[in-house]
Amino acid sequence: MTTLYLDNNATTMVAPEVLEAMLPYLKDHYGNPSSMHSFGGHVARKIAAAREETANLIGADPEEIIFTSCGTESDNTAIRSALASMPDRRHIVTSRVEHPAVKVLCEHLSKEGCRITEIAVDGQGRLDMEQYEKSLSKDTAVVSLMWANNETGVIFPVKTAAQMARERGILFHTDAVQAAGKIPIDMKRTAIDMLSFSGHKLHAPKGIGVLYVRRGTKFSPFLIGGHQERGRRGGTESVAGIIALGKACSLAAANVNLENSAVKALRDRLEQTILQRISDTKINGNTKERLPNTTNISFEFVEGEGILLMMNEYGICASSGSACTSGSLQPSHVLRAMGVPFTMAHGSIRFSLSIYNTEAEIDFVIEKLVPIIDRLRRLSPYWDDVKQSCVLH
Amino acid sequence: MWDYSDKVRDHFLNPRNVGEIENPDGVAEVGSIACGDMLKIAFKLDENKRIRDAKFKTFGCASAIASASALTEMLKGLTVEEAEKITNQDIAEYLGGLPDAKMHCSVLGREALEKAVANYRGLSPVMLEGTLICECFGVTDKEIERAVRENDLSTVDDVTHYTKAGGGCGKCHTAIQEIIDRVRIQPMKKKQAMTNLQKIKLIEETLDREIRPLLKHDGGDIELVDIIDNRVLVAKRGTCAACQAFPQTLKEVVEKKLHEMVSPDLVVEEVVQ
Structure with missing residues (x-):
């Protein structure tokens, strides 16, 4: 059975060009970039080139790029560094819908004495900007807001939010793990101080992350050791990962228009056809300010795990915000923060596309999904009630 | 991804006995959509007072569907007295085991069965008795006590896996631990000859x-x-x-x-x- 992959917000396929670029650095060119011989020196030059490619994707300077091991490490480094550089401020502003890499870290920091404000979102997942502005205080050290939400794809106005923070002397970090490569980013035109993203979300392998730190921003390292990354992140470089990331970033820069045209068209086709052909469905999240590749759809009266496992029988990969798939017993914190009713939250499915998806794949998914939802609804006691009340009226 | 047995997969993909029974002898509904699963079962007896037919409808994950399908299969041919001896462990075993975090699906099956038997006898349901411990999932001390006793549970996580209690805000974890401590001391007491x-x-x-x-x-x-x-x-x-x-x-x-x-x-x- 072939895999039909619509779960690109979870992780992505390593692009063939990326794999090709990194392989020599797992085989022949194993030198340490810090070494004094030219065998290592060659590797150091490749890393410098990859740093430039990475910086170009987000309109940054190469020296503003720190390579890390993953998005979570970047998020942790950024927020802890901000706290370290502002020792007399102990307030963090974030949102209710952050990824656990930020959300759980903040919960942890609250036990260490920090005060946390989680900004609410509305029913469409949009940030409450009024609450945001009010929450910024003289005690606020750092704001950490995601650029785009991993579950719904909803984009936050981080540029405006960053400007408001800067005016008050507050550091601003954004988790751009889902945004990088999917929408254009130009750090020269923002007031964002720090930005995190991860290689495996844009067709590089897992195990490589990026932290952008604006020139002039006070920085305190998370991993302390050698002089690597100009002393800002100790530890021998993940050479092959960095080279892969560089290649993936230059591909992403070239493909960002494709994301916003072809991928968006496929996503819209999937979404519109599902809404037309399957009753009692609803899109979660604002559809105007949204990533071009993501749709989060609720199928009322059915539970998400069943949908995923039945799609799995056809090799279709997607995700769900239902409780049963998380193992946490409660539906996704993002959907709950948006006030999505339980009946809807348990039956939510996220499809996230990439440039490698085709129209034929989208049509295949629709063809299979219609009978799957029908079958599961026939099992559901709530579906009867709805049908019955329809007859009575 | 959950590590489901082949039997769970089979009962999920090809559920047996889906539907409703006209004029059932026993019928029950347990769970709610807020909790993430809900199960409705019904049975009908034959002239020898054995269960001739059993049917279900459920809103729930794959293991909830499989547990309900398994339970209705197990019920057929039994007398009510035999049927009420079925435990959640029996349902899980019939399915070749369930992942720990999914044991509550088998408990839901047992609860539905018990309630349907009570309905058959004209008794009021047993489940709602006791003091509410977990507000997020509406679980009482009696239900937790019973799950601990019947499945020999020893940690709060276990209790969450079997009853969902404690799986929400987490405020009731201390109360759950107290129940575990209380219940687990009892059998030891019993073993010593009672005066x-x-x-x-x-x-x-x-x-x-x-x-x-x-x-x-x-x-x-x-x-x-x-x-x-x-x-x-x-x-x-x-x-x-x-x-x-x-x-x-x-x-x-x-x-x-x-x-x-x-x-x-x-x-x-x-x-x-």
Whole structure:
């Protein structure tokens, strides 16, 4: 059975060009970039080139790029560094819908004495900007807001939010793990101080992350050791990962228009056809300010795990915000923060596309999904009630 | 991804006995959509008082669907007395096991069965008794006690896996731990030979805490008259006095509970005062 992959917000396929670029650095060119011989020196030059490619994707300077091991490490480094550089401020502003890499870290920091404000979102997942502005205080050290939400794809106005923070002397970090490569980013035109993203979300392998730190921003390292990354992140470089990331970033820069045209068209086709052909469905999240590749759809009266496992029988990969798939017993914190009713939250499915998806794949998914939802609804006691009340009226 | 057995997968992809029964002999609905799963089961008896047909409908994950499908298969051909002996462990075993975090699906099956049997007997449901411990999922101390006792659970995580209690905000974790500690001490006490005084006290406690609230729900009651060796003598009160099914209630509710909580040697007898 072939895999039909619509779960690109979870992780992505390593692009063939990326794999090709990194392989020599797992085989022949194993030198340490810090070494004094030219065998290592060659590797150091490749890393410098990859740093430039990475910086170009987000309109940054190469020296503003720190390579890390993953998005979570970047998020942790950024927020802890901000706290370290502002020792007399102990307030963090974030949102209710952050990824656990930020959300759980903040919960942890609250036990260490920090005060946390989680900004609410509305029913469409949009940030409450009024609450945001009010929450910024003289005690606020750092704001950490995601650029785009991993579950719904909803984009936050981080540029405006960053400007408001800067005016008050507050550091601003954004988790751009889902945004990088999917929408254009130009750090020269923002007031964002720090930005995190991860290689495996844009067709590089897992195990490589990026932290952008604006020139002039006070920085305190998370991993302390050698002089690597100009002393800002100790530890021998993940050479092959960095080279892969560089290649993936230059591909992403070239493909960002494709994301916003072809991928968006496929996503819209999937979404519109599902809404037309399957009753009692609803899109979660604002559809105007949204990533071009993501749709989060609720199928009322059915539970998400069943949908995923039945799609799995056809090799279709997607995700769900239902409780049963998380193992946490409660539906996704993002959907709950948006006030999505339980009946809807348990039956939510996220499809996230990439440039490698085709129209034929989208049509295949629709063809299979219609009978799957029908079958599961026939099992559901709530579906009867709805049908019955329809007859009575 | 959950590590489901082939049997779970089969019962999920090809669920047996989906639907409803017209004029069922026993029917029940447990769970709610807020909790993430809900199960409706019904059964019909044949002329020999054996379950001829059982059907279900469920809102829930793959293991909830599989558990309900398995349960309805297991029920067929059994008498009600045989059926009510099915435990959540039996359902899980029938399916070749369930992941720990999914055991609550089998518990939901057992709860639905119990409620359907109660419905068949014309008794009010047993489940809603007790004090609410977990507000997020509406789980009472009685349900937690029972899950701990029947499945030999020892941690809060276990209890969450089996009953969902504690799986939400987490405020009730301390209360759940207290219940575990309390329940797990009891069997140890029981193993040591009870003195007569201890036995009488435990019988009284069980009657007051576990049995009489059930009967009172239907306007009935019993009074403990005497305990002679292993004979527990009770008198009927309230609506029980006029109830034709009282001897049956005495055996199946009162005696059964005393066997479970105090000693399997006890015999409950009615005395007319």
